[in-house]
Amino acid sequence: MLDTDDLRFFAAIASAHSLAAAARDLNVSPPAVTQRLRALERRLGIHLVDRSGRGLTLTDEGALLAERGRRLLDAFGDLDDALAARRGEVTGHLRIVAPLGFGRRYVAPVVASFRARHPQVRIDLQLSDRLGRMPSEAWDLAIHVGETRDLTSSLTLRTLAPNARVVCAAPTYLGGRDAPRAPSDLRAHTCIALRENDEDVALWRFRSGRHAEERVRIEPELASNDGEVARGWALAGLGVIVRSEWDVADDINAGRLIRLLPGYSLPAAPVVALLGAGPRARAARTQRFLEALRGALTPTPWHLTEGSGTDPAEP
Structure with missing residues (x-):
């Protein structure tokens, strides 16, 4: 009754704040999303989503489908990755989140070179300075610049570069x-x-x-x-x-x-990578990209020359 296309479709619905946003993620028109959602609900005989002016709310049945469906998709993806690894290939869909400025300057070029080396990997790079407001299910690898004390303990943190x-x-x-x-x-x-x-x-x-x-x-x-x-x-x-x-x-x-104020220091803002606990974090595409990004930031491409640009009146 359900197939993986249905699960991927509803996963996009569940992670979006509106049907229009889901349509953008799926690269189809909003009416097409509405029609397919209604058809899915009729086929299953249950109501999956409550729609209101404030956005989308999953029903209990919709939440169950989203949660179980995500687990199944992760399992299928893990199997695909394992088989691809046996063939020596890097494949799949990699979703990356990075800060706006840092992402443009340092992450986007690594994405371009990585894609050239691994053309079977489909990559989505989302630039946002609001990582804390994005559920971890929405990305596979997140780049964060700043203090890490408020980051959830369920994530695995990898330091990429120091940054004052x-x-x-x-x-x-x-x-x-x-x-x-x-x-x-x-x-x-x-x-x-x-x-x-x-x-x-x-x-x-x-x-x-x-x-x-x-x-x-x-x-x-x-x-x-x-x-x-x-x-x-x-x-x-x-x-x-x-x-x-x-x-x-x-x-x-x-x-x-x-x-x-060169005699004073401010809280450091290290560049770190965040990984979830699911199979996507262990996938070859995620680990290989992490290695490529770490390589691009080693040695650190920015540094202050000793004594340069300091207020000459400072003691």
């Missing part, structure tokens, strides 16, 4: 101002906030040597959810920004940005 955070501003911004000498001085400066992940972006945390952590609550006068936009504002001399080393190391080394 730095405070910086353009020379044009600092031209007519006293540079901050302590974190508390930032309250007198124009600060730019980057609203990514689910962090408290207005709370900047500093540490100097063995001293206690110093927290500064800024009042950002500019804010964006796009790192490229925030970095562009900083380069234009519009304010002070806290940004990952991977994004601003070249600008600091070239003198386009000046590193501030």
